[in-house]
Amino acid sequence: MAAPLHVTFSAGSTGSWRIERMGPVIGDGLPLAERLAVIEHRRPEPCGAVWSLRGTTSHTRYTTRPETGALEAKQQGLGRAQATCAALIPIRKSETWWALAQDERRAILEEQSHHIAIGLEYLPGVSRRLHHSRELGEAFDFLTWFEFAPEHAAGFDEMLVRLRATAEWGYVEREVEIRLSRV
Amino acid sequence: MAAPLHVTFSAGSTGSWRIERMGPVIGDGLPLAERLAVIEHRRPEPCGAVWSLRGTTSHTRYTTRPETGALEAKQQGLGRAQATCAALIPIRKSETWWALAQDERRAILEEQSHHIAIGLEYLPGVSRRLHHSRELGEAFDFLTWFEFAPEHAAGFDEMLVRLRATAEWGYVEREVEIRLSRV
Numbered sequence: 001m002a003a004p005l006h007v008t009f010s011a012g013s014t015g016s017w018r019i020e021r022m023g024p025v026i027g028d029g030l031p032l033a034e035r036l037a038v039i040e041h042r043r044p045e046p047c048g049a050v051w052s053l054r055g056t057t058s059h060t061r062y063t064t065r066p067e068t069g070a071l072e073a074k075q076q077g078l079g080r081a082q083a084t085c086a087a088l089i090p091i092r093k094s095e096t097w098w099a100l101a102q103d104e105r106r107a108i109l110e111e112q113s114h115h116i117a118i119g120l121e122y123l124p125g126v127s128r129r130l131h132h133s134r135e136l137g138e139a140f141d142f143l144t145w146f147e148f149a150p151e152h153a154a155g156f157d158e159m160l161v162r163l164r165a166t167a168e169w170g171y172v173e174r175e176v177e178i179r180l181s182r183v
Numbered sequence: 184m185a186a187p188l189h190v191t192f193s194a195g196s197t198g199s200w201r202i203e204r205m206g207p208v209i210g211d212g213l214p215l216a217e218r219l220a221v222i223e224h225r226r227p228e229p230c231g232a233v234w235s236l237r238g239t240t241s242h243t244r245y246t247t248r249p250e251t252g253a254l255e256a257k258q259q260g261l262g263r264a265q266a267t268c269a270a271l272i273p274i275r276k277s278e279t280w281w282a283l284a285q286d287e288r289r290a291i292l293e294e295q296s297h298h299i300a301i302g303l304e305y306l307p308g309v310s311r312r313l314h315h316s317r318e319l320g321e322a323f324d325f326l327t328w329f330e331f332a333p334e335h336a337a338g339f340d341e342m343l344v345r346l347r348a349t350a351e352w353g354y355v356e357r358e359v360e361i362r363l364s365r366v
Binding site for chain 2: 042060062063067068098099100103106132135136137
C-alpha cells in the first residue's frame with residue numbers, strides 16, 4: 001500500500017498520449033484537445049493547458065479481503081509496452097449517492113451492480129488506476145485511467161457498456177470518455 | 184450531504200481559539216503556539232503561521248444506515264454558544280491500516296473497537312467534525328475537531344481514554360492533542 005500519489009491529467013498540445021476521440025457520456029463534456037500529459041508527484045504542469053484534472057490514488061473503499069486478493073492475483077500495473085491504448089474516464093456522482101451510508105453504497109456497487117466482479121473479468125488485459133478528486137475540490141469525483149493493448153479494446157468497450165447499464169450508474173450525473181493512444 | 188468543505192487549522196499568534204495546552208500522544212508533537220485560526224472555504228491564511236494543517240470534510244466511510252440514523256438523531260452542529268471548549272486531534276494511521284481491505288478496517292473500527300458506539304454515548308454534549316487529510320498530501324490522515332461546553336470536558340476526556348484503549352488505536356502511529364478555549 002503506497003502513499004497517495006497525486007496525479008494531474010493535463011490536456012493541450014503536449015504530452016505522451018494522443019487524444020483519439022473524446023466526448024460526454026452523461027452531462028457536460030470537456031473542451032477538445034490533441035494531447036494529454038499525465039503528471040505525477042505534483043511536478044510542474046505544461047503551460048497553456050486546455051484543461052487539467054487532478055486526483056490522488058488512495059486505499060480501497062469497498063473491496064473486501066477476498067475481492068482484494070482476487071484483484072491482486074490477476075491485475076497488472078501501468079506502463080506495459082504492449083498497452084498502447086488508454087482511456088481516461090472522469091465521473092461525478094450525485095449528492096444522493098454521497099448521502100448514502102457505507103453499507104448502502106457497497107450494496108449498490110457490488111451486490112446489485114457487480115462493479116468489482118465485472119472489472120475482474122477484464123483483468124489482466126485492462127490495467128486500471130483510480131484517482132479520487134472529490135476531496136480536492138475538483139469538478140469530478142473520480143478519474144479512472146485504463147491502459148490496454150489494441151486487441152483488448154473491444155473487451156474494454158464491452159466492459160463500459162456493462163458498467164453503464166448497472167444500478168450504480170443511475171447515480172452518475174456526469175461522465176466523459178477520453179480515448180488515447182501512446183505517441 | 185454537503186459538498187466537501189476545505190478547512191485549514193492555522194496556529195500562530197492570531198485566531199479565535201486560544202491554545203490552552205497541546206502535546207504529543209503518540210509520536211512527534213507540533214510546535215507550540217498561542218492561538219488557532221479555523222479557516223474555511225480556502226480563505227486566505229494568516230501570515231506567520233507556526234504550523235497549518237489542512238483537511239476536507241467528506242462522506243462517511245464506515246457507518247451503516249442505522250448508525251448514521253442514530254448519530255443524526257443525537258448530534259448537534261458546531262458553533263453552539265455554550266460550547267466554549269474545543270479540541271483538535273490530528274492522527275496518522277500506519278501503512279498496515281491502509282493496506283487492510285474495507286471489511287477488515289470496518290471490523291476493527293466498530294465490531295472490535297466500538298468507535299462509532301463510543302462516540303455516540305457522548306452526543307449531543309460533544310460536537311465533532313472529521314476532516315480527511317491523507318489525500319491532500321498532509322502529514323496527518325485525519326483532523327478531528329470537537330466542541331463542547333466546560334461541563335462536558337470530563338466526559339470528553341473519558342471518551343479519549345476509552346478510544347485510545349481500543350484495537351483500532353494500535354494502528355495509530357502519530358497523534359497530537361490540542362485543547363482550546365474560545366477567545
